Amino acid sequence: MVTYFYWAAVIALVVLSLFAGSRLGSLKAGAIFAGIFFLVGWFAYYFHFEQVFVKRFGGVMYISVPKGQRHIGATWKDDNLWVENYDPETNRCIFSEYSKGNLLEGRVIIRDCNPLLERDAPRQ
Incomplete structure (x- = not known):
């Protein structure tokens, strides 16, 4: 809204x-002046306000899961969104950061991560 x-x-x-x-x-x-106002408004939205609006005021933002990967979870760290996906082909968990304006995005890769297989439950 x-x-x-x-x-x-x-x-x-x-x-x-x-x-x-x-x-x-x-x-x-x-x-x-109309062109300047529009460009400044668009850049401000894309590089600053989009994720702020989504996180703080309940907006909508669309992100696609890369082909061949499976989505595991997502969380906010400050105003940046971190998304965890699993790549079954390489057996890796990939944490991707979606920062404001897609600048300075971070990525963490965990090797030999297989969260989709059942683990042995402790026997009682």
């Missing part, structure tokens, strides 16, 4: 700058 308000505010700034530019007699300047 917060995402809708954010984009409504960005679109309102774009329309307002176009309207103000046309009323002041310089539609070209209004279009330049």
Whole structure:
């Protein structure tokens, strides 16, 4: 829901700058400001607000599991999402970080990890 308000505010700034530019007699300047407002709003959303909105205010974010892997779990660390997948071909667990704007993403690989097989339960 917060995402809708954010984009409504960005679109309102774009329309307002176009309207103000046309009323002041310089539609070209209004279009330049509209483009700047839109680009700044888009970059701010992509590089900062997307994961913040999802984590703190309940938004929606889509991530695909890579082909051939199986999803195990996901968790938040600060404002970054960590996703654990299992690759049965290489028998590895892969923790992938989805950071703001997909910059500085981390990856942790655990070898000989086989979480999908049953383990022997202790006998009583």
